[in-house]
Amino acid sequence: MTEGRVVKALSGFFYVQAGEEIYTCTSSGKLKYGNTVPLVGDRVEITLSAGHTGSVESILLRKNSLIRPAVANIDSMVFLASNVNPVTDPLLIDRMSVIAEYLGCEFVLIINKMDLTEEDAFGKIYEDIGYKVFRTSAAKNTGIKETDSYLRGKTSVLTGNSGVGKSSILNAINPRLSLKTGEVSEKLGRGKHTTRHVEMFEIAPETFIIDTPGFASFDISMISAIKSTELQGCMKEFGPFIGSCRYSDCNHISEPGCSVRDAVKEGSISESRYASYRKLFEFLKDSEARQY
Ligand SMILES: Nc1nc2c(ncn2[C@@H]2O[C@H](COP(=O)(O)OP(=O)(O)OP(=O)(O)O)[C@@H](O)[C@H]2O)c(=O)[nH]1
Ligand SMILES: [Mg+2]
Numbered sequence: 001m002t003e004g005r006v007v008k009a010l011s012g013f014f015y016v017q018a019g020e021e022i023y024t025c026t027s028s029g030k031l032k033y034g035n036t037v038p039l040v041g042d043r044v045e046i047t048l049s050a051g052h053t054g055s056v057e058s059i060l061l062r063k064n065s066l067i068r069p070a071v072a073n074i075d076s077m078v079f080l081a082s083n084v085n086p087v088t089d090p091l092l093i094d095r096m097s098v099i100a101e102y103l104g105c106e107f108v109l110i111i112n113k114m115d116l117t118e119e120d121a122f123g124k125i126y127e128d129i130g131y132k133v134f135r136t137s138a139a140k141n142t143g144i145k146e147t148d149s150y151l152r153g154k155t156s157v158l159t160g161n162s163g164v165g166k167s168s169i170l171n172a173i174n175p176r177l178s179l180k181t182g183e184v185s186e187k188l189g190r191g192k193h194t195t196r197h198v199e200m201f202e203i204a205p206e207t208f209i210i211d212t213p214g215f216a217s218f219d220i221s222m223i224s225a226i227k228s229t230e231l232q233g234c235m236k237e238f239g240p241f242i243g244s245c246r247y248s249d250c251n252h253i254s255e256p257g258c259s260v261r262d263a264v265k266e267g268s269i270s271e272s273r274y275a276s277y278r279k280l281f282e283f284l285k286d287s288e289a290r291q292y
């Protein structure tokens with residue numbers, strides 16, 4: 001048995017890297033029977049056949065896993081945003097930060113295309129919460145070194161709306177990758193979904209980064225594993241206020257004597273983060289109601 005790591009999953013094949021080699025594998029009958037699908041990032045055991053092919057026999061215990069993007073064993077969730085062409089909706093950032101908190105992995109924000117605008121509407125919001133924020137330009141090669149040194153030694157997943165420059169940033173960090181990048185539609189102000197599949201790259205020793213396709217639109221199924229009552233615990237900056245509301249089961253929506261809403265009024269919690277919380281809470285409430 002050879003141990004390796006799934007770097008790509010496409011059309012029923014799993015590409016497993018073991019040392020310097022990549023083996024094209026199918027999933028073993030045992031895994032299929034158990035309804036277990038290997039994910040990019042999984043550490044697996046494979047049996048080898050001729051011509052760099054093989055079969056995935058078992059998946060080693062996962063540290064964590066996500067359904068969308070379908071990845072496993074993530075140390076850091078990196079969200080790439082842009083303030084221009086296309087503009088990132090903060091709800092997308094907050095949905096991902098919530099998932100990172102839920103998984104217990106790090107969350108980092110990169111604001112790209114800083115060559116196109118000085119405007120940085122949300123950087124400070126996330127810095128104030130205590131998240132690391134990098135400001136980059138893949139075009140002008142700025143902020144790349146700092147980002148690269150943060151990534152060292154970790155497995156990170158790069159997410160963000162289509163066209164913000166995820167693949168471009170990876171190329172800037174490691175030009176050897178020469179990933180395909182696409183245009184942004186002038187008319188729609190959206191990316192063209194250039195990256196079509198999830199793939200992991202080793203950009204430096206022990207440093208893995210997973211490029212993902214930009215999401216098409218807001219997809220609530222990405223957070224549906226979280227209960228509406230658990231959501232507040234995934235909003236990092238709510239922490240100091242939770243538990244001091246008048247009602248112990250306060251959802252921080254319209255209850256009187258709510259410390260979270262007071263903190264929003266006083267400015268210790270940002271309006272935009274609280275607005276995201278409300279939207280995500282309503283989504284989760286609705287989907288819970290539909291299950292009964
Ligand atoms: N001016 C400027 N353009 C950039 C920058 N980064 C990326 N771009 C351009 O933005 C467009 C989209 O870049 P991609 O790297 O394909 O974006 P992506 O996030 O990978 O998009 P998807 O794969 O569709 O999710 C390309 O035309 C890039 O050249 C930047 O820092 N500055
Ligand atoms: Mg891409």
Ligand SMILES: [Zn+2]
Binds near residue numbers: 250251252255258259
């Ligand atoms: Zn409250």
